[in-house]
Amino acid sequence: MKVKLVDLKAQYELIRDEIEQPLLEFLQEQYFILGPTVEAFEAAVADYFGVSCAVGVSGGSDALLVALMALGIGEGDEVVTSSYTFFATAGAISRLGAKPVFTDIEPRTFNLSASGVERSITEKTKAIIPVHLFGQCAPLNEILDIGEKHGIPVIEDAAQSMGATYDDKQSGSLGLMGCTSFFPSKNLGGFGDGGMVVTNDEELGAKLKVLRGHGSKPKYHHKLIGGNFRLDAIQAFFLHKKLPHLGEWLGARKVAAATYTELFSATGLIANGLVRVPEELFGRHTFNQYVIRTTRRDQLMEHLGEKGVDTAIYYPIPLHLQECFQDLGYKAGDLPESERAAKESLALPICPAVTKSAQEYVVECIQEFHA
Numbered sequence: 001m002k003v004k005l006v007d008l009k010a011q012y013e014l015i016r017d018e019i020e021q022p023l024l025e026f027l028q029e030q031y032f033i034l035g036p037t038v039e040a041f042e043a044a045v046a047d048y049f050g051v052s053c054a055v056g057v058s059g060g061s062d063a064l065l066v067a068l069m070a071l072g073i074g075e076g077d078e079v080v081t082s083s084y085t086f087f088a089t090a091g092a093i094s095r096l097g098a099k100p101v102f103t104d105i106e107p108r109t110f111n112l113s114a115s116g117v118e119r120s121i122t123e124k125t126k127a128i129i130p131v132h133l134f135g136q137c138a139p140l141n142e143i144l145d146i147g148e149k150h151g152i153p154v155i156e157d158a159a160q161s162m163g164a165t166y167d168d169k170q171s172g173s174l175g176l177m178g179c180t181s182f183f184p185s186k187n188l189g190g191f192g193d194g195g196m197v198v199t200n201d202e203e204l205g206a207k208l209k210v211l212r213g214h215g216s217k218p219k220y221h222h223k224l225i226g227g228n229f230r231l232d233a234i235q236a237f238f239l240h241k242k243l244p245h246l247g248e249w250l251g252a253r254k255v256a257a258a259t260y261t262e263l264f265s266a267t268g269l270i271a272n273g274l275v276r277v278p279e280e281l282f283g284r285h286t287f288n289q290y291v292i293r294t295t296r297r298d299q300l301m302e303h304l305g306e307k308g309v310d311t312a313i314y315y316p317i318p319l320h321l322q323e324c325f326q327d328l329g330y331k332a333g334d335l336p337e338s339e340r341a342a343k344e345s346l347a348l349p350i351c352p353a354v355t356k357s358a359q360e361y362v363v364e365c366i367q368e369f370h371a
Contacts, residue, residue, distance in 0.1 A: 003349045003358045005310035006185045010353035011249070019241050032233045034213075041236035042196075044243055049173045051198045053205030056231030057212050060159040060181025061088035063195035064129070065095060066229050067155050067177045070207050073098050073126050080120045081129040081157075082112045083318040084338040089131055089157050090319050099328065101125070102320040104335040108279055110134060110291070110345070113337075114142035121150050128154045132161035132171050134278065134314070134347075135187070135253075135286035140166050140174050147175075155179065159195075162187045163250045165283035172198055182239055187253075187286050188246050194235040250286050252352035257287040259356055260348065263363040264292075274370050289314060290350040294366075297346050303369045309362050312347045
C-alpha cells in the first residue's frame with residue numbers, strides 16, 4: 001500500500017470547480033503584482049487572525065526577514081529563538097547581520113522553553129521569535145511576559161500553525177507581529193510560495209508594505225532600503241479561494257490525529273514507551289505535521305519506506321549544530337532536548353484527505369517493526 005506524506009492532489013479535487021473557471025477570468029485581467037486581488041486576500045486574512053493589518057509577502061522566510069527589518073534589527077543585535085526548527089527562522093536573523101541565540105525546547109511540544117528564553121536575554125537582545133512547531137503554540141503567556149518585562153518585542157513564527165489558538169486567540173495574533181507561510185503543504189497552502197505578516201500596529205503595517213516593495217513610497221522615492229517581497233496576485237487568488245475551507249480542513253486534521261493516537265494506544269506501543277504521540281496542550285493544535293518520537297527512528301523510517309509509507313524527519317540536525325553556525329560557538333550537548341528530538345522525531349502521513357485505512361496500515365507497519 002502506498003501512503004503519501006501529504007496528498008495535495010486529493011485536496012485540490014475537492015475544490016477544483018471553485019477555482020478553474022474563476023481562474024480564467026483572473027488571467028484575463030492580467031494584473032499579477034499586488035493590486036486588488038492581493039488587497040482583498042489581505043483583508044480576509046486580517047479578519048481571520050483578528051488583527052488590523054495583514055501584509056502579503058513572497059514567502060514565509062521573507063515574512064520573518066521583513067518583520068525583523070521593520071524593527072531595524074541588524075549588526076550587533078541578538079534575537080532569541082529555537083534551535084529545533086526550520087532553517088528560515090535563524091537564517092532571517094543572520095542575513096541581517098544579527099546573532100541568533102539558540103534556546104532549548106520543551107520535550108512534550110518541541111517548542112521553546114520559556115525558562116530557556118529568560119536565561120538567554122542579554123542587553124543586546126532585540127527580539128524573541130517563538131516557533132509554533134508542527135501546529136502547536138509555544139507557551140506564549142510566559143514568553144510575552146518575558147518580552148514585556150525586558151521591553152523586547154515578540155515575533156511569532158506561525159508558519160506551521162495557521163488556525164491554531166492560544167487563549168482563544170489565533171496563533172500569530174498575540175505578539176507584535178506574526179509571520180505565516182503559504183507553502184503548498186501548509187495548513188493553508190498556495191500553488192507556489194507565499195507568506196504574510198500580521199500585526200495590530202498599523203504604523204508598523206504601513207512600514208512593512210513599504211519594505212516589501214524595495215522601500216519605495218511613492219514609486220521611485222526610497223526613504224528605506226527594502227526588498228522585493230511582494231505576494232503574487234495569482235497566489236492571493238488561489239489562497240483566497242481556499243481560505244473558506246480552512247476550518248473544515250483543520251477539523252479533518254484533528255480527526256486524523258485523534259485516529260492515530262487511538263490506534264497507537266490500542267497497540268500498546270505508547271504504554272511500552274516505544275512511541276510517544278503529540279499532545280494538545282495550548283489551545284487548538286492544527287497538526288500541520290503528526291510527529292511521533294520513537295526509538296530506533298532511522299531503522300523504523302527505512303522499514304516504513306519499504307512498506308510504501310512516506311515519512312519525514314523534521315529536523316535531523318538542530319540549528320546550533322549546523323555547519324554555517326559554527327562560529328557561534330555551540331557544541332554537542334549544549335541543547336540536549338533539541339538534540340534528542342532530532343534523533344527521535346518522525347513525521348507520519350497526515351493531511352485532510354488521509355483515510356482511516358491508510359492510517360491503520362501505517363500503525364500496523366510500525367507495530368510490525370517493533371514486534
